[in-house]
Amino acid sequence: MCYRDLNYEPDPERNLLARYLIPPKSPEAATRVAVAPWLWTKADALRRASGAYVARAFRVDEEGGVFDVAYPVELFEPSNVTQWLSVLTGTLFGLGTWDAPVLLDIWMPESLMAHFGGPKFGLEGVRRIVGTDSTRRPHLGMAFGMFGMTAEEMSAVAYEVGGGGARLLRDDVALTDQGFCRLPNRVVNVMEALDRVREEGGQRVLYAVNVTADAAEVLDRADTAIENGANCLMVDVLSAGLSSLSRLSEDASVAVPIHAHVAPRAHRVQERVYATPTSALTKLLRLLGGDQIEMAIGSPRRSDAILAGSRACKGAMLEEWRGIGRAFPVVIDVVDPGDVHSVIGELGRDIVVLADEAVRDHPKGGGAGAMAFNQAIDAALAGVSVESYAKGHEELRMALELRGRGARA
Numbered sequence: 001m002c003y004r005d006l007n008y009e010p011d012p013e014r015n016l017l018a019r020y021l022i023p024p025k026s027p028e029a030a031t032r033v034a035v036a037p038w039l040w041t042k043a044d045a046l047r048r049a050s051g052a053y054v055a056r057a058f059r060v061d062e063e064g065g066v067f068d069v070a071y072p073v074e075l076f077e078p079s080n081v082t083q084w085l086s087v088l089t090g091t092l093f094g095l096g097t098w099d100a101p102v103l104l105d106i107w108m109p110e111s112l113m114a115h116f117g118g119p120k121f122g123l124e125g126v127r128r129i130v131g132t133d134s135t136r137r138p139h140l141g142m143a144f145g146m147f148g149m150t151a152e153e154m155s156a157v158a159y160e161v162g163g164g165g166a167r168l169l170r171d172d173v174a175l176t177d178q179g180f181c182r183l184p185n186r187v188v189n190v191m192e193a194l195d196r197v198r199e200e201g202g203q204r205v206l207y208a209v210n211v212t213a214d215a216a217e218v219l220d221r222a223d224t225a226i227e228n229g230a231n232c233l234m235v236d237v238l239s240a241g242l243s244s245l246s247r248l249s250e251d252a253s254v255a256v257p258i259h260a261h262v263a264p265r266a267h268r269v270q271e272r273v274y275a276t277p278t279s280a281l282t283k284l285l286r287l288l289g290g291d292q293i294e295m296a297i298g299s300p301r302r303s304d305a306i307l308a309g310s311r312a313c314k315g316a317m318l319e320e321w322r323g324i325g326r327a328f329p330v331v332i333d334v335v336d337p338g339d340v341h342s343v344i345g346e347l348g349r350d351i352v353v354l355a356d357e358a359v360r361d362h363p364k365g366g367g368a369g370a371m372a373f374n375q376a377i378d379a380a381l382a383g384v385s386v387e388s389y390a391k392g393h394e395e396l397r398m399a400l401e402l403r404g405r406g407a408r409a
Contacts, residue, residue, distance in 0.1 A: 002055040002069055010058060010070035013109045018088055018280070020101035022065045066104070079115040081242050081284055088280075105279040105312070110322060113287065118324035120249060121257040121291040123317075123350060126328050129231070129257070130167050130204050137381070138344060140373050141168030141330065141354040142366075144175070151181050155189035157366055161359060162197035162205040164370025168292075168330075168352055169194075171210035173236050173261055176221075183209070183221065184228045191229040208234035208259035208292075211248075218244045222254055234259040242288060249289020259330070260290035278309070282316040285327070292328040292352060293317055314347050330354050336403040337376035337386065337396060344380040353377070363398050372399035 010017055053075055059068040077083045089103055119125070127133040142161050144154055158169055169190070177183040187209055194205045209230045211221035218240060222233055237245050237260050248254050262281065285293045295313040310331070317327040330352040334343055340353060355373060362369030375396040379389035390397040 002057060004060065005056040005058055006060065008056045008058040008070060012107065013111070014073055015070040016073060016076060016109060016112065017107040018069050018071065018103060019105040020067055020069065021104050022101050073109055073111060076112060078112060081288060103278060103280045106283060113322055113324070116287045117249070117289065118287060119289055119291045119327050122325035123328045124326070126257050126291060130206065136349050138349050138377055139167035139352040140165060140370060140377065141170065141352045142166050142359045142370065143170050143354060143356045144172050145356040145360065147172045147174055148180065151186040151189040154181070154186060155193040158190045158207065159193035159196060160365060160367040161370045162194050162203060163201060164367035165203065165374040166205060166370045168206045168208065170208035170234050170259060173210065176210055176212055184224055187225050187228040187230050191231070206232040206257065208232040210234045212236040212240045215241050215244045215247060218247055219251055222248055226254070226256060230256060232257045232259055234261055236261045237285060238262065242284065245285065245290060246288045257291035258289060259292045260285045260294065262294045279312045279316040282313045286317055287324060290327050292330050294330045294332045296333050310347065318350060328352060337372045337399045338403065340373065340376035341380040341386055344377070358403060362395070363402060364395065368395045369399065371395040
């Protein structure tokens with residue numbers, strides 16, 4: 001239950017604060033029409049309810065379609081984030097003909113945060129494992145995008161791409177424990193390849209094994225992966241549920257980083273009108289123990305609204321937050337090496353640049369594709385254009401000829 005009370009002054013230790021967007025139905029629609037009627041229409045009925053447990057819309061931007069709500073902390077069951085989301089995005093928003101509000105951001109009181117430990121490893125722990133804690137270099141990652149590969153085929157790709165300089169490999173989100181690529185065999189094969197990469201070149205690579213399953217089975221999958229040598233786990237948090245992430249992070253036997261996969265669609269808000277990743281989801285994943293958390297930046301060819309939202313998500317992972325460790329932001333929509341310069345310019349060094357086909361489809365193979373991305377990272381860190389840097393680096397030159405230089409490089 002919520003009503004408009006612009007005179008209300010929230011208490012950050014007695015209220016959970018949430019920010020929402022009501023997206024217009026078309027670019028021409030007036031967001032003023034979307035916000036004001038709902039907040040007023042239900043006011044009379046809601047004020048008849050007990051005042052102790054009602055939420056109050058205390059700040060309203062009618063032009064932008066954004067409003068802030070203060071919830072009494074008593075509404076929330078401590079340690080039950082699923083219940084929090086039921087309050088924040090549930091029956092409050094039965095708006096009939098109006099588009100449902102989108103939860104953009106949240107600010108939680110200490111009494112709720114105290115039940116969670118956050119990431120076990122986080123940004124600094126992952127950097128120490130991989131060996132970039134002193135260089136602060138962005139990590140290159142790659143998703144195994146060829147669904148249906150055998151464990152042996154994945155091993156060959158891991159060796160090639162890891163040798164080319166990737167610091168993270170992760171499973172396709174649809175690959176779990178199917179017959180054509182059973183999880184134990186896959187982990188053994190890929191980790192053997194990455195061990196060879198380390199022995200031959202000193203390169204340490206994380207392999208995020210997909211353990212997504214029903215919440216009751218996630219820990220068993222994690223145990224199997226770790227017993228077979230996994231040095232990182234991945235869970236699709238929206239498919240498996242947020243509780244799957246907390247189960248992994250809270251279990252003492254899970255002594256490897258956890259990679260939180262988030263499908264891009266979960267971040268999007270009617271992209272034809274307004275698109276942004278949401279800080280709210282990012283904060284919850286950090287609180288629940290995500291060491292690496294994916295965020296959809298969109299190609300730099302997309303709108304500035306997406307990039308602004310990505311900066312907000314990055315801030316939600318890296319800002320000081322009452323002792324909760326920082327998470328490692330994973331940028332999942334980087335398209336080409338030519339886009340790397342602008343991504344690092346927008347988001348800084350503390351990111352994982354996650355690519356897929358742009359690495360695998362390099363004319364000289366995945367190893368050269370990884371080298372091309374790393375050369376693009378070198379160029380960005382040196383403040384040199386990718387075109388200039390490509391003159392002395394064959395892998396990058398070929399990648400730019402094949403895929404272009406990006407929109408803002």
